[in-house]
Amino acid sequence: xxxxxxxxxxxxxxxxxxxxxxxxxxxxxxxxxxxxxxxxxxxxxxxxxxxxxxxxxxxxxxxxxxxxxxxxxxxxxxxxxxxxxxxxxxxxxxxxxxxxxxxxxxxxxxxxxxxxxxxxxxxxxxxxxxxxxxxxxxxxxxxxxxxxxxxxxxxxxxx
Numbered sequence: 001x002x003x004x005x006x007x008x009x010x011x012x013x014x015x016x017x018x019x020x021x022x023x024x025x026x027x028x029x030x031x032x033x034x035x036x037x038x039x040x041x042x043x044x045x046x047x048x049x050x051x052x053x054x055x056x057x058x059x060x061x062x063x064x065x066x067x068x069x070x071x072x073x074x075x076x077x078x079x080x081x082x083x084x085x086x087x088x089x090x091x092x093x094x095x096x097x098x099x100x101x102x103x104x105x106x107x108x109x110x111x112x113x114x115x116x117x118x119x120x121x122x123x124x125x126x127x128x129x130x131x132x133x134x135x136x137x138x139x140x141x142x143x144x145x146x147x148x149x150x151x152x153x154x155x156x157x158x159x
Contacts, residue, residue, distance in 0.1 A: 005135075006128050015121035022114040029110045033103035040096040047089040054082050 006012070061075060 006131060008124060008127065008131075012121070012124045012128060015117070015124045018117040019114070019121050022110070022117040026107070026110040026114050029103065029106040033100070033107050036096065036099045036103045040093070040100050043089070043093040043096045047086070047093055050082075050086055050089055054086065057082070 057078070067075075
């Protein structure tokens with residue numbers, strides 16, 4: 001339907017632009033959420049690999065049996081370094097989970113914003129349709145009155 005002459009044309013265009021902007025914003029936050037989820041999956045995989053390596057090392061050490069004090073000290077330093085690395089990986093995993101949760105919240109908010117923008121655009125569109133309908137009915141009524149006047153002028157008044 002044409003918006004020519006519609007007094008709220010600018011409002012309709014703004015609402016339509018708001019829908020487009022909200023849809024674009026939603027696409028961006030969905031992509032960002034996907035990226036964060038990929039980082040989280042990588043962090044989980046890295047931690048699992050690290051823990052598997054540490055378990056394998058501990059099994060090898062248990063199989064090797066007692067060793068010298070120097071070897072024991074080296075193994076202890078290695079274990080401490082592995083424990084520290086494990087904690088850093090766990091911290092990174094927790095941070096990645098937090099980012100994923102925040103991005104999921106952003107996706108929900110963007111979906112709500114898009115729904116609101118669509119509802120507002122539809123409200124203006126319905127208003128325009130009603131406005132157009134009223135104009136059409138007024139034009140039809142005017143044509144009917146003009147036709148009656150023409151008939152009455154041509155054939156005379158019947159009172």
